[in-house]
Amino acid sequence: MSKPNLRDSSEHLSAVSETNDLPADDRRRADVEMARVLGTAPFRMALDPSGAGIAHWKHEPLHDVVEPMSHHVIMAYNGSTQRMERRSGKSVAIGTFRPGVVIIIPEGSSSRWDIPKPVDVVQLYLPQATLKRIADEAGTAASTDLLERTAHPDPVTSRLLLSAADVLEGNEALDTLFRQQLIDLLATRLLAAHTGAPSTIRPVRGGLAPKTLLRAIERLRSDGAADVSLAALASEAGLSRFHFCRAFKDSTGLSPHAWLRQHQLEQAMNMLRDTDASVVSIAAALGYSSQTAFAAAFRKLTGEAPSDWRKRMR
Secondary structure (H helix, E strand, C coil), X not given: XXXXXXXXXXXHXXXXXXXXXXXXXXXXXXXXXHHHHHCCCCCEEEECCCCCEEEEEEECCEEXXXXXXXXXXXXXXXXXXXXEEEEECCEEEEEEECCCEEEEECCCCCEEEEECCCXXXXXXXXXXXXXXXXXXXXXXXCXXXXXXXXXXXXXXXXXXXXXXXXXXXXXXXXXXXXXHHHHHHHHHHHHHHCECCXXXXXXXXXXXXXXXXXXXXXXXXXXXXXXXXXXXXXXXXXXXXXXXXXXXXXXXXXXXXXXXXXXXXXXXXXXXXXXXXXXXXXXXXXXXXXXXXXXXXXXXXXCCCXXXXXXXXX
């Protein structure tokens, strides 16, 4: 492999730096810029309309400049240990990719990356508006400006982000609710650990009023995937998303996503035990994209395939 031309890299960075002050609307979305610079398609990706989302990439060695993006990008590494270099103008950061570290590229920043080996990484794309919303809902006046991080030790954030690659279940309602909860939780963690003035977010105590909890549960039980969103649930309760999630868990012992997953498991068990419906039709009735996705989710929670569980329970 030829040695990277650092002179050309510096000239490129100098040209790119002139665009760093462009309004966010004039920068590339994170998913678009990552596809360009990595030269491949993501292994898996789920985005909200705002561009917030989570992507799992497996890509080849990288020697290129990441140009300014309209979202913060937070990465958790999932692979064998390797050294890497990140260059911003005259500043050079050398780090070690390994599980338990995070990379943070603040919105609008640009840097040259030299990574000599293939990479398996999960990325969070986070709008600045989401960070500000979480800070406002949590009642903290701390800075929402994220720090640039290069292979920075943070096993909590790394573990949370890597969990996203394992919990996409092929069920639109469950996946959307999980992603929304996880993005809010990661934003809370980033405010607490990766800003210029880390904030202390006060715990919220107290559950939902009984009637409010009942309405939230009815929404979660509904057949319409459009009803299963944190925004809709929180609005119905008259709370922010931040406060709703904590109040719901205080009331039920489960997050909204975990409650819905448990509810769907109980539905699946009832249908397997009490009806002759095929596994394919049960998967479709519960909103799974395929029998395979349903079987994988069922096995993850019970340790058995749906057909094996049905035989044992009859």
